[in-house]
Amino acid sequence: MFERSGFFVFRALRNMRQSPMLCGAAVGTVAVALTILAFFAIVVLNVQKLTRHWSEDVQVVAFIDTAPEERLLRQWIADIRGLPEVEKVEFVSSIEALKRFKKRLADDADLLEGVDLDILPASLEITLNEDSRNRVAVSTLVSRLRQNTGLSDLRYGQEWLERFEAFVSLLQLAGAILGGFLLFAALFIVANTIKLTLYARRDELEIMALVGATPMFIKSPFLLEGVLQGALGGGLAVAGAYALFQLFLRQGLDSLLLASGVERVTFLPMSWQLLLIAAGVLLGLTGSLLSLRKLVRI
């Protein structure tokens, strides 16, 4: 069986060597399509980092008019922490709230001179866990808080949440549409390139069938050829994306992310790079399969 595999690989490589232009066209097409996809993925991944950073601001703030006694406060905090949507709860006293407000005012902090220390209400700042940073989970949490704890003055940036969710959905939709379109285009071109290769070799295929080669024997080198072309294209796409990243993307995204307090922009993680190569392999294989269905007949 290994001997046969070696035979098929040999024939696939020989086919590619004998038609360098066709092979180059297929590899190039896969590389270009996947590079564009990778480019988009880098942008999306880094923007998602930004939106994740923003989403850490998704909080519910429960204002407390009169600070309760210590025991009740601890009870509230424990109850709220126990809710499935909650990551952490922080009590901000009136004094602490005033300190924060003064800090925000910076040079204008002296406007607050003479003001009572308990002028601002105390509050419980409730941070949601990552999975619950959406409108539905926030609404559920707010209802639970109102029921379980009796807290009524709850603020949670409803409008901002809706806009944030819409933005993320749009980003994902745009990625899916563009990605789908590009993949389809690449598949079409790879299939036609393999079809041209098959057409150029139709005499050989006919004779192979006549002397007793099984359909799978005839198809295997071409399937392998598609796989190899796809893998090469995928590898080139990773290299091309990295080049584009270094030359163009890094500077642009860096300024955006740093301004928002996020760490530096990053290239695709290793798992995504391998996924890119796997996508190339799948493209090449599918293109070959589509072409072989029609051309190889007894």
Place this chain on the structure above:
Amino acid sequence: MIQIYNVSRAYQKDSSALDDITMKIPKGDFVYITGSSGAGKSTLLKLLYGAEKPNRGQILIDGQNLTRMSPARISLLRRRMGVVFQDFKLLTTRTVFENVAFPLEIQGRKRYEISKKVYQSIKQVGLEHKLQRHPLELSGGEQQRVAIARALVVDPLVLLADEPTGNLDPEVTVEILELFRGANARGTTVLLATHDREMIRRFPRRLIVLESGRLVDDRTP
């Protein structure tokens, strides 16, 4: 060896390439299939090597029902057949040796076995001094000999030839016919489709005559 029962093949609704053909060809026979152009000779051979399936009827080769076989099984059956065509059907980018070795490579034979059998087969057709030539460097007769060598290298049960001398001079035709006779003498069943009457006259054997897709005569001299 070959049994054909009520076989019909039509490419269009109201015209049959073959119409209700029944015949039996025992092992070791040498049979001419003759008739004018369009009589159905080539169609019959295509049915016999499984390139097409009949619309009606059954074909049995060495006891196996060809009409019910999957493509993979037809491929395996073809490994025991040799087919020779009027246009040779050689791979022009490969040498004589590589062309003749091709069927054995497909079958996955070992390299030393391939070398031995290929050399034997090429010697039988008298081209052992042209092993490394490419087909386009050979004459028509020599190319057909290579094609015959390729057909014989697998020690076929049956050798099918579709107008093998159609493109060749009369002198070369005689040489080619000798190769088929030699194969038949060694036990291979030979079916040779031809409209060359001179060939039939020179070497009379069982003659099956087709006319407009029908079997009109089947006689042995």
